[in-house]
Structure formats: C-alpha cells, structure tokens
Amino acid sequence: MKVLVAFKRVIDPDARIKLTADGSAVNTESVEYKANPFCENALEAALQIAEEHDAEVVIVTIGGDDTDQTIRAGLAMGAARAIRVEVEDQDLDSDLAARILAAVYKEEGDVDLFILGKQAVDGDNNQVGQLLAEYLGLPQACFASAITIDEDASEAVVTREVDGGLETIAITLPGVITADLRLNTPRYAKLPDIMKARRKTIAVMDLDDLGVDDTALKIEVVRLEEPPKRQAGALVESVDELVAKLKNEARVL
Amino acid sequence: MSNILVIAEHHAGALKKGTLAAITLAKQIAAKVGGGFDLGVVGGGVAGVAAELQGYGAGSVFVVDGPAFADYLAQPYTKAVVALADKAGASYVISTAGTTGKDLLPRVAAALGAGMVADCVGLAEGDEVLFQRPMYAGNVMATVRSKTAKTVVSVRTSDFDVAAATGGQSPIVSVAADGGEVAARFVSFDATESERPELTEADVIVTGGRGLKDGPTFWNMMNPLADALGAAIGATRAVVDSWEEVPNDMQIGQTGKVVAPKLYIAVAVSGAIQHLAGMKNSKTIVAINKDADAPIFQVADYGLVADAFKTLPELTEKLKAARG
Numbered sequence: 001m002k003v004l005v006a007f008k009r010v011i012d013p014d015a016r017i018k019l020t021a022d023g024s025a026v027n028t029e030s031v032e033y034k035a036n037p038f039c040e041n042a043l044e045a046a047l048q049i050a051e052e053h054d055a056e057v058v059i060v061t062i063g064g065d066d067t068d069q070t071i072r073a074g075l076a077m078g079a080a081r082a083i084r085v086e087v088e089d090q091d092l093d094s095d096l097a098a099r100i101l102a103a104v105y106k107e108e109g110d111v112d113l114f115i116l117g118k119q120a121v122d123g124d125n126n127q128v129g130q131l132l133a134e135y136l137g138l139p140q141a142c143f144a145s146a147i148t149i150d151e152d153a154s155e156a157v158v159t160r161e162v163d164g165g166l167e168t169i170a171i172t173l174p175g176v177i178t179a180d181l182r183l184n185t186p187r188y189a190k191l192p193d194i195m196k197a198r199r200k201t202i203a204v205m206d207l208d209d210l211g212v213d214d215t216a217l218k219i220e221v222v223r224l225e226e227p228p229k230r231q232a233g234a235l236v237e238s239v240d241e242l243v244a245k246l247k248n249e250a251r252v253l
Numbered sequence: 254m255s256n257i258l259v260i261a262e263h264h265a266g267a268l269k270k271g272t273l274a275a276i277t278l279a280k281q282i283a284a285k286v287g288g289g290f291d292l293g294v295v296g297g298g299v300a301g302v303a304a305e306l307q308g309y310g311a312g313s314v315f316v317v318d319g320p321a322f323a324d325y326l327a328q329p330y331t332k333a334v335v336a337l338a339d340k341a342g343a344s345y346v347i348s349t350a351g352t353t354g355k356d357l358l359p360r361v362a363a364a365l366g367a368g369m370v371a372d373c374v375g376l377a378e379g380d381e382v383l384f385q386r387p388m389y390a391g392n393v394m395a396t397v398r399s400k401t402a403k404t405v406v407s408v409r410t411s412d413f414d415v416a417a418a419t420g421g422q423s424p425i426v427s428v429a430a431d432g433g434e435v436a437a438r439f440v441s442f443d444a445t446e447s448e449r450p451e452l453t454e455a456d457v458i459v460t461g462g463r464g465l466k467d468g469p470t471f472w473n474m475m476n477p478l479a480d481a482l483g484a485a486i487g488a489t490r491a492v493v494d495s496w497e498e499v500p501n502d503m504q505i506g507q508t509g510k511v512v513a514p515k516l517y518i519a520v521a522v523s524g525a526i527q528h529l530a531g532m533k534n535s536k537t538i539v540a541i542n543k544d545a546d547a548p549i550f551q552v553a554d555y556g557l558v559a560d561a562f563k564t565l566p567e568l569t570e571k572l573k574a575a576r577g
C-alpha cells in the first residue's frame with residue numbers, strides 16, 4: 001500500500017494572533033509554528049495502517065522551505081519520505097491546494113489512500129480533502145474517528161463524527177479520508193527517530209514539475225480585521241444574586 | 254430571474270431550522286445582485302420537506318427524490334446538487350455549515366468550478382457581494398471575494414436570523430439526477446440518544462468542562478441543570494476527548510459546533526480561545542469556575558467564582574423555583 005498524508009504547518013494554535021499594522025495579513029514576526037493538529041492525527045492514522053498493512057507513508061506539504069522543520073517532525077513520527085511543493089501560503093486558496101495535492105497524487109501513482117486533516121486551524125476552511133476527492137473522482141470519508149482497512153486493501157470502513165451521532169460508511173480504495181480529533185493520539189517522536197529523520201528525503205517540487213499551470217485563486221482575501229471584543233460583565237457574589245440577575249436584568253428565565 | 258439556490262438541510266424527513274438562516278443569506282445576496290432565490294431538496298422520500306419549504310418566497314422548490322439518495326453519500330449528492338444548480342441557473346449555491354454541508358459543499362464547488370466560502374457569518378457593507386468569515390478560531394475576521402462565475406457558500410447558521418414565512422406558494426419542480434457510479438456505501442448510523450433540544454437550535458445551553466472530574470460526574474451534574482432550564486448540553490474538547498461517556502457531537506468550539514443561544518452557562522470551563530470561538534456570540538453568558546482568573550470570565554456577563562460541585566445543586570433548585 002501507499003498512503004499519502006497532507007501535512008500542513010500552521011501558526012501555533014495556542015499563540016495570540018495579531019494582524020500587521022496595516023491589517024493586510026497576520027503578523028508572523030516571532031511566531032512559533034507547529035504541524036496542524038488534525039494533520040498529526042492523519043499521519044498517526046497512516047502510520048497505524050502501515051504497521052498492519054505494510055504500507056509506505058509519504059508526507060505531502062505545500063509550503064516554502066521554512067516548513068521543512070515541521071516536515072522533519074512528521075518524518076520523525078515515522079513517515080518514510082516527504083514531498084514539498086514550493087508555494088507560499090499567500091499564493092494559495094483551498095481550491096489551488098486541492099488541485100496541487102491532486103497533481104501529487106497522479107505524479108506518485110499507485111496511491112491507495114490520501115489522508116488529510118479535517119481542518120487546518122489557521123484558515124479553518126475544512127474543505128481541501130473534499131475538493132481533492134472530487135477533483136480525483138474518488139470516494140471520501142470525512143471527519144473520521146475510526147478506520148479499518150480490509151486485508152487486500154480494497155475497502156476502508158470509516159466511522160464519521162457527524163451531527164447527531166456516528167455514521168459508518170465503507171469506501172472503495174483508492175479514496176480520501178479526513179481525520180477528526182478522536183481518531184487517535186499522535187505519537188511522540190523518540191530521539192533516535194528524530195536523528196533518523198534527518199536522513200530521510202524531502203523531494204522538492206514546483207508547480208511546473210507537477211504540470212499545474214492554472215494558479216488563479218478562486219477566493220481572494222480582501223481584508224482582515226480583528227473582530228470586536230465581547231465586553232466582560234461583572235462577578236456576582238452568590239447563586240441568589242445570579243438567579244435574580246438572570247430573571248430581572250437579562251430576562252432569560 | 255432567480256440565481257441563488259439554497260439547498261435545504263433535513264433529517265429524518267423534517268426540515269432543519271438552519272435552512273431558514275441560509276435563506277436569510279440568500280435574501281441578503283439577492284438584495285445586492287437583484288433577483289430572487291430558489292430552494293433545493295435532495296433525498297429519498299422528501300415530499301414532506303418540500304412541503305415545509307412553502308411560504309418562504311422561493312421562486313421554485315426543486316426536488317431530487319429517489320432511492321439512490323435515501324442515505325447521504327457525498328458523491329451522488331454532489332451530482333444531485335449540480336443538477337439542481339443547473340436547473341436553477343444558480344450563480345450562488347448556499348447551504349448550512351453542519352457536518353453534511355461541510356462534507357458536501359466543497360465537492361459541489363469543485364464540480365461547478367466554483368469558489369467555496371466556508372462558514373460565512375455575514376456580508377460586508379457595500380454594493381459588491383463580499384463574504385465575511387472567521388479564521389484562526391475567530392481571532393481574525395476575513396472579508397473575501399469569490400472570483401468565479403459561480404460561488405458555493407456554507408452558512409454559519411448561528412450568525413443569521415431565521416427567515417420568516419412570507420406566505421405564498423413556490424411551485425415544486427421535480428428534477429432528474431443520476432447518482433452515477435458510487436464507490437461508497439452507507440453502513441450504519443449510531444444516533445446520539447437525547448431528548449434534549451439540538452445544540453444548534455437550542456435557546457439555552459449548559460456546557461460542562463474538565464473541572465467536572467469524569468464522565469459519570471459530568472452527567473450527574475449537568476443533567477439536572479439542563480432539566481431545570483429545558484436546555485441542551487454542550488461540552489469542551491477536553492471533555493469529549495478524555496471521557497468516553499460524552500459524545501463528540503456535543504463539542505462546542507473552533508473545531509466543534511458554533512452556537513449562539515439566548516443563555517449559555519459554562520460550568521468548570523476554562524475559556525480557551527478555541528472554546529470561545531464556538532460560543533462567544535451567545536446573548537447572555539454565565540460562567541461558574543473556581544478559578545477567578547479563568548479566561549471564561551472575560552466574556553461572561555455574569556461570573557460566579559465557586560466550586561461547581563457545591564454550587565450546581567443549589568443553582569439547579571433555585572432556577573427551578575425562579576422559573577416556577
């Protein structure tokens with residue numbers, strides 16, 4: 001089997017996000033970066049599949065060379081190798097990212113499964129996996145909380161976290177899966193694995209290599225703003241005071 | 254001519270109220286570009302849903318109905334929505350940003366060659382149609398432009414009023430669609446059993462956090478409180494992540510559900526930015542936390558610094574009494 005994992009680098013989700021003075025972009029001065037948490041779930045899922053099915057796990061990142069550090073962290077978790085497609089974040093929208101991933105899929109050949117995170121926690125788009133599946137004409141199982149691959153790797157049975165409960169569907173492989181939080185707990189890389197990861201290859205490609213010549217964005221960011229802050233109210237001293245205020249002031253009871 | 258198509262969200266033969274929020278966005282777009290809107294329904298045996306869509310002012314209600322669409326699967330539903338969009342001559346295809354909309358709409362966008370705006374919370378002022386959507390767990394509000402002839406939009410329903418019925422009939426038009434070859438099949442659905450209102454539709458939500466110790470204690474503390482208020486129960490990610498007894502679809506926040514009830518009571522919730530992203534537009538927020546420095550107090554209208562285990566039983570009783 002061959003499993004591709006779309007692995008995105010994002011600004012540390014616990015960091016305070018600030019805009020540049022002119023409000024045109026997020027201020028990236030002295031910010032820390034991390035792998036998108038859902039991409040770590042995606043990679044962990046791929047590694048577990050590899051342990052059972054003898055699969056090669058390949059990381060795919062679209063980004064500049066400063067994303068190599070995050071890619072190495074993914075390689076240290078256990079991926080065999082990585083492909084980085086040289087395009088900067090500001091030149092991407094979800095649609096172009098999906099078309100690039102589709103081109104990587106075709107370039108690689110023999111891919112059984114493409115696993116992505118359900119959502120990148122910077123743009124919060126939750127759409128690249130679905131777009132990719134449609135561009136490739138493949139079935140999708142999004143928001144996965146459990147994956148079982150049958151013995152001959154022809155089908156994946158996937159439990160999906162959906163409104164109102166858990167849905168289980170089966171998709172014929174090759175297919176696209178996006179990972180939700182409860183799918184697994186990503187492993188920590190051990191020191192020897194971190195050393196080993198330094199020798200693994202990151203193949204760098206550009207859009208010409210992949211034959212992606214339409215780089216027009218479908219969605220353009222016009223401006224960014226800080227949303228208005230909610231005004232904090234006051235502390236109450238007792239349950240009685242709280243109930244009285246809810247009844248007489250907020251009038252919500 | 255109508256050129257906005259709203260795809261209705263439905264479950265178990267009934268219309269989901271979020272659809273009415275999507276209609277509100279359609280009307281806002283129509284006010285800028287002229288024309289009206291149509292409604293679309295896809296499913297197996299959805300005549301009842303189409304009937305529920307009468308009276309909202311749609312040009313037509315287009316329906317794809319057939320056994321091939323009985324269970325939701327992304328590929329055949331994409332084909333059906335594309336057929337509806339073609340029939341309606343739609344420049345905009347709009348639906349709700351629930352898990353079905355999130356699963357389906359990007360595929361529809363790719364099939365239509367359309368730009369996809371996820372989680373739209375409103376339109377920017379001015380003549381042009383510019384969409385607003387949050388990023389970075391709501392730390393940033395982006396204004397975006399779709400540059401394609403067609404645009405697909407998922408709507409964050411808690412940010413829109415529900416459209417009121419205006420009366421009148423919309424002709425129901427049956428549309429043929431071929432689900433095509435489908436490389437996926439539905440296996441089963443394990444519904445979260447609950448007598449309570451749905452989170453995204455509830456007027457009152459009580460949410461418990463990790464401070465409630467463990468899964469069984471969570472339910473023992475939260476159930477009576479929810480009963481007293483007729484409330485839905487929510488949870489933080491820390492809770493659904495660590496306690497099996499609390500299902501994931503109760504998670505509120507950046508990577509869970511976004512809600513804006515009239516009253517939101519957060520109990521033993523720290524108020525991480527990712528949680529605030531899902532509830533800070535609630536009308537009245539109450540926070541109960543034993544740590545006076547918990548960030549949740551920065552968004553709470555009424556904060557009570559107290560131990561939840563001591564306070565909740567008392568609060569539950571007094572709320573019951575106050576509501577009579």
Ligand SMILES: Cc1cc2nc3c(=O)[nH]c(=O)nc-3n(C[C@H](O)[C@H](O)[C@H](O)COP(=O)(O)OP(=O)(O)OC[C@H]3O[C@@H](n4cnc5c(N)ncnc54)[C@H](O)[C@@H]3O)c2cc1C
Pocket residue numbers: 013014037121461462463464465488489490491492504505506507508509510520521522523524525526527528531541542543544547559560561562
């Ligand atoms: C990418 C990403 C996405 C995320 N998405 C979400 C999301 O969608 N939703 C979400 O909720 N979180 C999300 N999180 C997690 C978030 O960062 C926090 O970790 C989480 O919200 C914390 O949950 P909590 O408040 O229940 O737990 P904690 O942060 O552990 O807080 C527990 C609180 O309980 C209080 N407490 C303890 N005992 C008592 C008592 N007896 N009485 C009263 N108070 C008590 C404590 O003072 C504390 O404030 C996300 C994180 C990341 C990195």
Ligand SMILES: Nc1ncnc2c1ncn2[C@@H]1O[C@H](COP(=O)(O)O)[C@@H](O)[C@H]1O
Pocket residue numbers: 005006007008009036038039042060061062063094097115116117118119120121123124125126127128129
């Ligand atoms: N620049 C990128 N490089 C690699 N993978 C990406 C990139 N952008 C998005 N993805 C993948 O798509 C998933 C969903 O992202 P999004 O639709 O942007 O929320 C992410 O979790 C990644 O797996």
